Amino acid sequence: MALDRDFAGALADVVGAGHVHQAPGDLAVYARDATPLFHQVPDAVVFPATTEQVARVLRLATAHRVPVVPRGAGSNLCAATVPVRGGIVLALTRMTQILEISTDELLARVQPGVTTARLADAATARNLLYAPDPGSRTTATVGGNIATCAGGLRGLKYGVTRNYVLGLEAVLPTGEVVRTGGRLWKDVAGYDLTRLLTGSEGTLAVITEATVALLPAPAESNTGVAYFESLTEASRAVGAIISAGIVPATLEFLDRKCVAVVEEYAGLGLRLDAGALLLFGEDGPLATVAANMLRMRQICAETGALEVTVAEDIVRSEALLAARRCSLPALSRLGSLTVLEDVTVPRPRMPEMVGRIDEIADRFDLQIATFGHAGDGNLHPTCVLDPDDEDAVGRVHKAFAEVFRAAIRLDGTITGEHGVGSAKLPFLADRLGATQLGLLRRIKTAFDPAGILNPGKLGS
Amino acid sequence: MIFSKTLLDRCISCGYCLPACPTYAMTGDEASSPRGRISLMRALETGHLEDDDPTLAEQASFCLGCRACEPVCPAGVEYGNLLEEWRDHQWSGRRSPLPARLLMALVSRSWLVRAQGLVRRHARTVTSASGPSLMLGCVERGLFPRVSHAARKLAPGLSVPKRQGCCGALHAHNGDSGTGERMAKSLGDALPGTIVTTSGGCAAHLAAHVGRPRVRELSEYLVEHDHLPSGRLLVDGRVARVALQDSCHLRNGLGISRQPRELIRAVAEYVELPSAGACCGAAGTYSILRPRESGEILSVKIDEIEAAEVDFVVAVNPGCLRQLKTGLRKRGSRVRAVHLAELLVIVPR
Ligand SMILES: Cc1cc2nc3c(=O)[nH]c(=O)nc-3n(C[C@H](O)[C@H](O)[C@H](O)COP(=O)(O)OP(=O)(O)OC[C@H]3O[C@@H](n4cnc5c(N)ncnc54)[C@H](O)[C@@H]3O)c2cc1C
Ligand code: SF4
Ligand code: SF4
Numbered sequence: 023m024a025l026d027r028d029f030a031g032a033l034a035d036v037v038g039a040g041h042v043h044q045a046p047g048d049l050a051v052y053a054r055d056a057t058p059l060f061h062q063v064p065d066a067v068v069f070p071a072t073t074e075q076v077a078r079v080l081r082l083a084t085a086h087r088v089p090v091v092p093r094g095a096g097s098n099l100c101a102a103t104v105p106v107r108g109g110i111v112l113a114l115t116r117m118t119q120i121l122e123i124s125t126d127e128l129l130a131r132v133q134p135g136v137t138t139a140r141l142a143d144a145a146t147a148r149n150l151l152y153a154p155d156p157g158s159r160t161t162a163t164v165g166g167n168i169a170t171c172a173g174g175l176r177g178l179k180y181g182v183t184r185n186y187v188l189g190l191e192a193v194l195p196t197g198e199v200v201r202t203g204g205r206l207w208k209d210v211a212g213y214d215l216t217r218l219l220t221g222s223e224g225t226l227a228v229i230t231e232a233t234v235a236l237l238p239a240p241a242e243s244n245t246g247v248a249y250f251e252s253l254t255e256a257s258r259a260v261g262a263i264i265s266a267g268i269v270p271a272t273l274e275f276l277d278r279k280c281v282a283v284v285e286e287y288a289g290l291g292l293r294l295d296a297g298a299l300l301l302f303g304e305d306g307p308l309a310t311v312a313a314n315m316l317r318m319r320q321i322c323a324e325t326g327a328l329e330v331t332v333a334e335d336i337v338r339s340e341a342l343l344a345a346r347r348c349s350l351p352a353l354s355r356l357g358s359l360t361v362l363e364d365v366t367v368p369r370p371r372m373p374e375m376v377g378r379i380d381e382i383a384d385r386f387d388l389q390i391a392t393f394g395h396a397g398d399g400n401l402h403p404t405c406v407l408d409p410d411d412e413d414a415v416g417r418v419h420k421a422f423a424e425v426f427r428a429a430i431r432l433d434g435t436i437t438g439e440h441g442v443g444s445a446k447l448p449f450l451a452d453r454l455g456a457t458q459l460g461l462l463r464r465i466k467t468a469f470d471p472a473g474i475l476n477p478g479k480l481g482s
Numbered sequence: 483m484i485f486s487k488t489l490l491d492r493c494i495s496c497g498y499c500l501p502a503c504p505t506y507a508m509t510g511d512e513a514s515s516p517r518g519r520i521s522l523m524r525a526l527e528t529g530h531l532e533d534d535d536p537t538l539a540e541q542a543s544f545c546l547g548c549r550a551c552e553p554v555c556p557a558g559v560e561y562g563n564l565l566e567e568w569r570d571h572q573w574s575g576r577r578s579p580l581p582a583r584l585l586m587a588l589v590s591r592s593w594l595v596r597a598q599g600l601v602r603r604h605a606r607t608v609t610s611a612s613g614p615s616l617m618l619g620c621v622e623r624g625l626f627p628r629v630s631h632a633a634r635k636l637a638p639g640l641s642v643p644k645r646q647g648c649c650g651a652l653h654a655h656n657g658d659s660g661t662g663e664r665m666a667k668s669l670g671d672a673l674p675g676t677i678v679t680t681s682g683g684c685a686a687h688l689a690a691h692v693g694r695p696r697v698r699e700l701s702e703y704l705v706e707h708d709h710l711p712s713g714r715l716l717v718d719g720r721v722a723r724v725a726l727q728d729s730c731h732l733r734n735g736l737g738i739s740r741q742p743r744e745l746i747r748a749v750a751e752y753v754e755l756p757s758a759g760a761c762c763g764a765a766g767t768y769s770i771l772r773p774r775e776s777g778e779i780l781s782v783k784i785d786e787i788e789a790a791e792v793d794f795v796v797a798v799n800p801g802c803l804r805q806l807k808t809g810l811r812k813r814g815s816r817v818r819a820v821h822l823a824e825l826l827v828i829v830p831r
Contacts, residue, residue: 045536047522047536047541048513050537051522052512056495067512096497096512115510118510287558350496351555
């Protein structure tokens with residue numbers, strides 16, 4: 023459906039005609055994100071450059087009752103940026119300025135379209151650390167990270183994006199601009215709207231600026247690799263490491279299939295015959311890193327590791343982490359449809375969850391590879407299949423529904439970091455219950471009375 | 483069927499390639515990103531977009547074909563091949579851009595290619611039944627005839643067979659990959675043994691059609707055969723400062739980036755440009771087809787070269803060399819752009 027002529031003209035007046043795209047080809051490329059099996063062409067793509075433009079676009083959209091879907095890099099894995107009800111995709115990829123980095127306040131102020139890696143690099147250049155570290159860091163935007171409350175490879179020790187957002191500038195669907203939080207670590211005046219907006223998946227407001235906390239960069243870091251018979255064994259080692267009182271910077275695992283494809287891409291010389299690989303890492307003062315790396319090596323050996331090695335230098339250590347980050351796309355080497363899911367369970371229940379996933383895969387006759395942020399109990403079972411095999415596609419849906427149910431039964435959740443989006447909305451009630459779901463809807467109405475912001479997602 | 487299904491299916495839209503793409507960096511628009519272009523190809527394949535869709539036409543020519551999206555893709559998407567298939571369809575017959583059509587017509591007349599080389603005096607032909615053979619390159623023998631002389635001096639064992647035509651890379655990148663493939667194969671037949679080329683673009687194209695093992699780009703060949711130059715290149719009594727501009731197809735297509743740096747380091751002080759690995763905007767016929775965008779990319783590059791305070795900037799591909807020379811001349815820069823072979827032969831031994 024094309025936009026009303028007057029409305030399209032008004033949009034062009036706000037952002038400039040060159041920044042409102044309506045040609046079929048230009049729309050087709052915004053029909054999907056990194057989520058397979060979801061697809062809907064928008065009616066227009068609008069590229070604002072300033073907060074003021076975002077506000078005027080939203081005011082117009084509310085007046086005309088046209089849906090608006092905010093979008094960063096479109097790297098999310100839950101169909102969060104698929105415009106399921108059509109309307110406008112609001113692409114924030116022109117707002118890419120790092121506005122400020124303060125070494126004495128330990129914070130950065132950025133526009134939403136800055137990629138996570140660019141922010142992290144800018145921090146590193148001043149000997150600071152931006153801790154959130156999603157696998158998609160080179161592509162994903164800070165706005166998208168905040169809107170999904172992205173986790174990542176440093177989650178266990180440093181927490182997720184939420185822990186680093188100090189303040190936001192955001193535009194409500196009505197066009198009002200709010201500034202939540204600010205530059206302070208301590209500030210309890212009012213409801214914590216900063217946290218409410220963090221993880222709101224573009225359904226409450228459009229983030230136009232973020233102030234995020236930085237940390238002093240750790241002096242030293244290192245990463246090691248341990249090979250195990252199976253993922254279950256590796257998850258026992260994870261339990262033992264944590265019980266020993268160590269909170270490592272990195273604790274990630276990959277099963278045999280993931281190791282094989284990652285090795286094919288990165289060529290690191292990983293061992294291909296083991297059932298699972300555990301990546302463990304630490305950062306901090308030199309002595310702490312040395313001591314904890316040694317302890318973790320010992321624990322892995324004691325819990326039955328087939329082999330344990332430690333990276334000889336920082337380059338090798340970075341290469342190992344980079345390899346882990348790309349496991350999802352690398353998996354598509356096994357087949358062209360790659361459906362990745364994201365469940366979290368309490369850490370002690372991880373071996374059980376791994377077992378349940380294997381059992382479900384067998385029962386539905388599917389190939390499911392698993393990797394994940396072992397330290398947080400966050401698993402990414404990933405199914406690789408042929409998209410033309412309709413029967414298999416049907417089985418995938420059923421199998422993952424069971425995976426979600428199994429996670430909830432183990433006191434876990436249906437998504438640890440990727441979000442609900444459109445893909446998991448049908449399962450949200452199972453996790454939250456009717457009362458909470460109702461409350462979510464009332465909050466949504468308070469922010470977005472016309473219901474134009476990312477409809478068909480949270481709060482719908 | 484416009485595209486090989488296995489090629490198109492491989493992309494999972496993860497977006498890992500976005501930050502590597504120079505055209506996406508210019509616009510921030512998904513349509514001008516590798517992932518977006520693959521979406522466009524899919525829409526074309528499935529009939530959701532018409533052949534004459536303006537976005538398809540625009541993006542097929544806006545893409546530099548630099549293949550920077552390939553090495554960063556963990557899924558192993560062969561974007562360069564997809565682009566060739568796309569342009570074959572998009573630019574079939576009269577729909578191909580006129581300047582590209584003219585150039586292709588020129589270089590496919592092998593007598594013409596040979597004649598211009600003779601007029602411009604490239605290296606003397608020397609035959610050997612077994613190779614290794616030095617490939618003269620169609621553009622290079624006309625524009626930079628000194629390069630083949632230099633290559634012969636650096637590797638005297640190379641024979642320079644007569645009757646060499648063009649390798650067809652130009653065709654392959656401009657919507658006629660069938661001809662491109664035929665030309666590569668026939669050149670492969672005309673050049674015995676290992677084929678050594680002084681052009682990154684030709685190297686990658688040849689490797690795709692006559693087999694990687696038969697093709698060596700000059701820097702790769704010199705390093706493999708221990709022809710590391712000795713001596714120091716001096717400027718005003720100090721060691722020269724030298725930067726490199728990678729050839730996209732060499733770096734992204736064949737994975738060669740270490741060897742040219744190693745050779746430069748052997749004779750001079752090597753200076754890494756921040757964007758050495760990113761396209762200079764020459765991109766085959768791009769500077770002719772899209773002068774505005776090409777100039778925009780080049781201007782950033784020239785800024786970097788000036789800021790690096792180097793004496794020489796080295797290219798390993800004639801198109802890039804021409805592009806850099808033009809950019810530096812327009813700026814009145816004192817930095818000289820030279821081919822790697824030319825740099826290495828001026829080093830006093
Ligand atoms: C290979 C790969 C690895 C990944 N690894 C991780 C990982 O380790 N951890 C993790 O948590 N996720 C991971 N992801 C998922 C994804 O990268 C994250 O969800 C990321 O935060 C999305 O950022 P984006 O800029 O791409 O946002 P988008 O995908 O564009 O948007 C995501 C959501 O945020 C909203 N949004 C975006 N920008 C704004 C804004 N300015 N204001 C309001 N709402 C906005 C959108 O409406 C949407 O709901 C991975 C994805 C891939 C493909
Ligand atoms: S081309 Fe590769 S990196 Fe780019 S979106 Fe597709 S799979 Fe990901
Ligand atoms: S070939 Fe170069 S310009 Fe074209 S999509 Fe790939 S990275 Fe972008």
